[in-house]
Amino acid sequence: MIADFRRRRAGMVGLGFLVLTALVALAAPLFISANDLSAAFAPGTPRQAPSGHFLLGTDAYGRSMVDVTIWGARISLTVGALATLLAVGIGALVGVVAGHFGGWTDTVLMRVTDWFLVLPVLVLATALASVLTPGVGTVVVAIGVTAWPTTARVVRAQTLSVESRPYIERAKALGGGHWHVMRVHILPNVMPLMLAQATLTVSAAILTEATLAFLGLSDPTKVSWGTTLQLARTVGAFSAGEWWILMPPGVAIVLVALAFTLVGRALEQVLNPRLQERM
Known part of the structure; x- marks a missing residue:
């Protein structure tokens, strides 16, 4: 399996980018201090354009956009990973139980799954996050309990095959x-x-986290890609033409989501013989 995955360049590129991003995020406390991320003690002038000192400019508080983007990866990746674990765990449990027991158990569980499938995940997550206390944990729960149906369907089908x-x-x-x-x-x-x-769910979870944070449903005191975009919207960065506040977190979200998708597609090709035959 590992050898087959290595032969897929797109998957290896995506995996390499994710490993590099994770390492930089983990090492962020070594070169980014609390004052660098503080709204009160920010080192730069608010909304400063890119320069030699601030390569990507500063945000509305005067914080370096490089520091904000790197630190934001910690929250965004953590939320994406935890929400994915919750969603895949629920989906796997439902799929295995439904496929193994069959009968009325399978019927009831699959009807509940179908109900979740036909409703937009973002709408459900937004509704759930809006009635709970805003915070990172709320976002994780909101995404996890609404993103499991696809996993349940896939696992059920494989369970029936094994049975x-x-x-x-x-x-x-x-x-x-x-x-x-x-x-x-x-x-x-x-x-x-x-x-x-x-690997496919985590990219959607990161996008959903950014959307919920952009809507103000996450913890505003935590620096994430979503809260950075929400701050940029609040201060009118787009209408003011301050692209340097919008682009770094936006590009980071797109690249990480794309990397997870590439890894997920490569794994699908390795695990599914039918996909390998078409290549």
Whole structure:
């Protein structure tokens, strides 16, 4: 599997970019101080154009856009990862249970899944975030509990395929219970699909986090790409032509989402033999 993934250049490029972004975000406290991100002690003049001292200019508080963009990656990537874990976890649980038990359990769970599928994720997440206390945890929950249906459908389909194999019947005949069959036989077979689905879900989660923060539904005291764009909208950066406040976080969101998508598509091609045949 690893060798097959390495042969896909787009996936490797995306993975390399994500690793580099994660390392820079983790190392940010080593070269960005609290004063650099403070609205009261910002080192520059508010809304200053790019210069030799501030390569990407400053925001409405006088903070370097380079520092803000790098630090914003910490919150955006964390929210994206946690929301994806929650969404994939819920989706995998629903999919495995529905596919394994079948009958009325499958019918009820899939009807609930279909209900979530037909409703826009962003609308549901916005409604949920608006009734809860604004904060990073609220955004994680809002995204996680609304982005799971696609994973549930994919995992259910794979579970039904695994359930039809002879060794499942042998395991049941030898006294294997539901928990044993799901944990030992089904879960290892659906895990690769869950990984591929997670890489595709995390890009959507980051975009949704930025949107919710842009709408003012996240913690405004936390520096993220979404809150940076929300601040730029509040001060009228677009109408004032101050592109340097808008572009860094916007481009960062696009590049990270694209990188996760490239990795996810490459994993799909590795895990799905039909896609490999078309290449």
